[in-house]
Amino acid sequence: MDAFEAEQLMVAVRGGELDKLGTLFEQYHAHLIGFFRKSGYALPVSEDLAQETFWRVMKYRSSYDSQRSFRAWLFKIARNAMYDESRKSSRRGELIHSAMESGVVQLSVEGRQVSAAIEGEERKLLLQSALSRLPAEKRDLIVMCRFEELPQVEVAEVFGCSVGALKVRLFRALQDLKKEFVEIGGEAAL
Amino acid sequence: MSEKDRERFIDGLDLSGNGRSVKDGQNQEERELALLWDELGELGTQPVSDTALVSNFRDKLEAYTRGLSEGKRVGGNDTAMRKSESQLVSFFRYCAVAGTAAVLALTSFIAYQQYDRNERLEGELNRSRESLALALLEQGSAAKRLAGLTAASQVISPSDQLRDSMVRTFDSDTNLNVRLAAVSALTALPREKALALLLERMENESSPLVQYEILNKVLELVDDGSESRVMARLNELSLEPRVRSALVKRDEKI
Numbered sequence: 404m405d406a407f408e409a410e411q412l413m414v415a416v417r418g419g420e421l422d423k424l425g426t427l428f429e430q431y432h433a434h435l436i437g438f439f440r441k442s443g444y445a446l447p448v449s450e451d452l453a454q455e456t457f458w459r460v461m462k463y464r465s466s467y468d469s470q471r472s473f474r475a476w477l478f479k480i481a482r483n484a485m486y487d488e489s490r491k492s493s494r495r496g497e498l499i500h501s502a503m504e505s506g507v508v509q510l511s512v513e514g515r516q517v518s519a520a521i522e523g524e525e526r527k528l529l530l531q532s533a534l535s536r537l538p539a540e541k542r543d544l545i546v547m548c549r550f551e552e553l554p555q556v557e558v559a560e561v562f563g564c565s566v567g568a569l570k571v572r573l574f575r576a577l578q579d580l581k582k583e584f585v586e587i588g589g590e591a592a593l
Numbered sequence: 594m595s596e597k598d599r600e601r602f603i604d605g606l607d608l609s610g611n612g613r614s615v616k617d618g619q620n621q622e623e624r625e626l627a628l629l630w631d632e633l634g635e636l637g638t639q640p641v642s643d644t645a646l647v648s649n650f651r652d653k654l655e656a657y658t659r660g661l662s663e664g665k666r667v668g669g670n671d672t673a674m675r676k677s678e679s680q681l682v683s684f685f686r687y688c689a690v691a692g693t694a695a696v697l698a699l700t701s702f703i704a705y706q707q708y709d710r711n712e713r714l715e716g717e718l719n720r721s722r723e724s725l726a727l728a729l730l731e732q733g734s735a736a737k738r739l740a741g742l743t744a745a746s747q748v749i750s751p752s753d754q755l756r757d758s759m760v761r762t763f764d765s766d767t768n769l770n771v772r773l774a775a776v777s778a779l780t781a782l783p784r785e786k787a788l789a790l791l792l793e794r795m796e797n798e799s800s801p802l803v804q805y806e807i808l809n810k811v812l813e814l815v816d817d818g819s820e821s822r823v824m825a826r827l828n829e830l831s832l833e834p835r836v837r838s839a840l841v842k843r844d845e846k847i
Binding site: 421422424425428429432433436441450453454457461526527530531534545549550567570571573574577578580581584 | 625650655
């Protein structure tokens, strides 16, 4: 399904054809779950958030502007749903904390003896932890630009800025990610 | 590092996950960030569609849609019911207004009938009193003439015939009590007529008692508009000295 087709479906949903929302969910739920997972949420919570995002899409369907990107609008709603969830629940905080702790402890105890393969996995774990430690705005920016394969124009729309400003923000977010990564024990490559 | 350099760096990042972001000519920070970017790509996995989740969402969506249309249908029935109730209330309201109007009209009609009947009875009674007064005023007995004057004073709008009979009784009756009673009866005439008649008779009245009674009645009939005129007329009249004295005293009191 291309972006145009998704936008047409959303226009139909806005017009009252609510069953079309099922098709959109089928198309985008995996992307949303991936986004929530990379933002540090456990799978069950991510699935709940994906559904919550689509209930909000239905609730606010009349506000959808067909001149704008559906995906950008969808991820904007997803971010709001995620922030609301983080405010009312401590699930994400506990998850990040435990993931980070386990990663650091493992590295400090066994780091010098593990094989290169395991070391690679640990770098991933540390990187995930560093990502989770970033402020939400920067983490979401990296996740959307790196994993969701959204065009920078659409990501800029989600964040309400120009493409140029988006690139500068992304650069700074990467700088902060590197700092966090080194802080929790990761070694800067090269 | 300028913003342009940062934008250029971001433009050079690879999205494919093949680790091609590190390029020649980059400084150390750029190389580290580029490597980090490539490593981030290794965290990503292809989104996997969860059919159970999709099915679950579709079920919920269908239930919601069904509930929504059911709600609209019930809402529609409620609206129809409310409309029907509203029409019924309007109908009863119109009925109540129409009923009240009918009752008012009927009451007015009955009241009018009653009023008309009363008017007729009153007229008949008035005519009977007048006939009685006329008959009694012609009687030889002073008591009957007194009764006739009493009846005459109760007649509303006495006819010319009755008035003439009362004036004649006043002018020519031999009994002083009857004449005094006639003075009182004449005050029942319209005020201006009564005043003119009494003032005219006053000057020629020989009995001081009757003249005094006439004076009392004249002063009773006087109102603000006619007071000065009547008083001037009274002063012009030739009155019995005691009556004049009484008039002066009354005038001082006034």
